[in-house]
Every structure is written in structure tokens, then in C-alpha cells.
Amino acid sequence: VIGITDKDLIRLNENALEQSTMGLAAISGYTCVVSTYQLSRNVIDDQLYRLAMHEIGHTEGLQHCATHRSCIMYGKLRRNNLWGRLDFCPACKMNMVLKGWEM
Numbered sequence: 192v193i194g195i196t197d198k199d200l201i202r203l204n205e206n207a208l209e210q211s212t213m214g215l216a217a218i219s220g221y222t223c224v225v226s227t228y229q230l231s232r233n234v235i236d237d238q239l240y241r242l243a244m245h246e247i248g249h250t251e252g253l254q255h256c257a258t259h260r261s262c263i264m265y266g267k268l269r270r271n272n273l274w275g276r277l278d279f280c281p282a283c284k285m286n287m288v289l290k291g292w293e294m
Contacts, residue, residue, distance in 0.1 A: 193243055194224040214242055216249035223250050241276050248283065251290045256283050 204210045213230070216223030223246035230238045241263060248264045256264035259280035279287060284294050 192222045193247065194222070195227065195239070195243075196224065197227045199228040200224065200226045214246040216246040218249055218254070219252040220250050223247060244279075245276070248279070248287065251287060251292070253283055253286055256280055258282065 200212045200215060201209050202212050202215060211229070212226075213228075214223060214225040223243075225239065225242050225246055227235055227239060230242070245263050253264050255266050256262040257266075259265060259282075261276060261278075262280035262283055263276040263278060264280070264283045265276060278284070279294065288294055
């Protein structure tokens with residue numbers, strides 16, 4: 192299940208400080224939510240797709256990828272770095288295939 196909102200998402204970081212985020216997902220869970228609040232309006236569909244795939248990856252048990260900078264799962268997403276993430280890297284893609292996704 193993926194929820195989509197146009198509202199800003201706020202979460203508490205490890206220091207209990209509020210931090211804006213574009214998406215939230217339960218690792219190995221069944222739900223995630225993404226926000227269009229920080230996305231560029233002229234390319235919102237493309238950015239929303241990448242953001243949604245990142246959060247869905249988390250629900251399938253993927254952590255942030257530290258290997259490939261172009262992987263959708265690489266690091267934390269920010270609006271200005273969504274463009275470099277076109278697909279899952281080979282390792283993350285294999286994990287998605289093992290979870291039953293056709294890639």
C-alpha cells in the first residue's frame with residue numbers, strides 16, 4: 192500500500208529534532224507514504240515515480256544502497272538528487288526479483 196499526499200511529511204530524527212522528508216516506509220512492511228510537497232512541479236510525474244520506487248524498495252526490505260550512486264536506493268533522497276537514480280543497481284534489483292518483482 193502506498194499513500195500519496197501533497198502535504199509536507201515531518202519525522203523525528205535520532206536527536207528528536209523535526210526533519211522534513213519526502214517519504215516514509217516500514218522496512219519489510221506493507222505500507223509507505225510519499226509526498227509531492229518538495230517535488231518540482233514541471234517534472235512531478237518522473238520524480239514521484241522514482242520516490243515511490245525508493246519507498247517500495249524499503250517495504251521489500253531494502254536498506255539504503257551504499258554501492259551505486261545511480262541506484263534508486265542510494266542514500267537519502269532529496270528533490271535535487273532524484274534525477275541520478277534511474278533504476279535499482281544489480282544487487283538491489285536481484286533482491287527485488289527474489290521478492291517476486293519482475294524487473
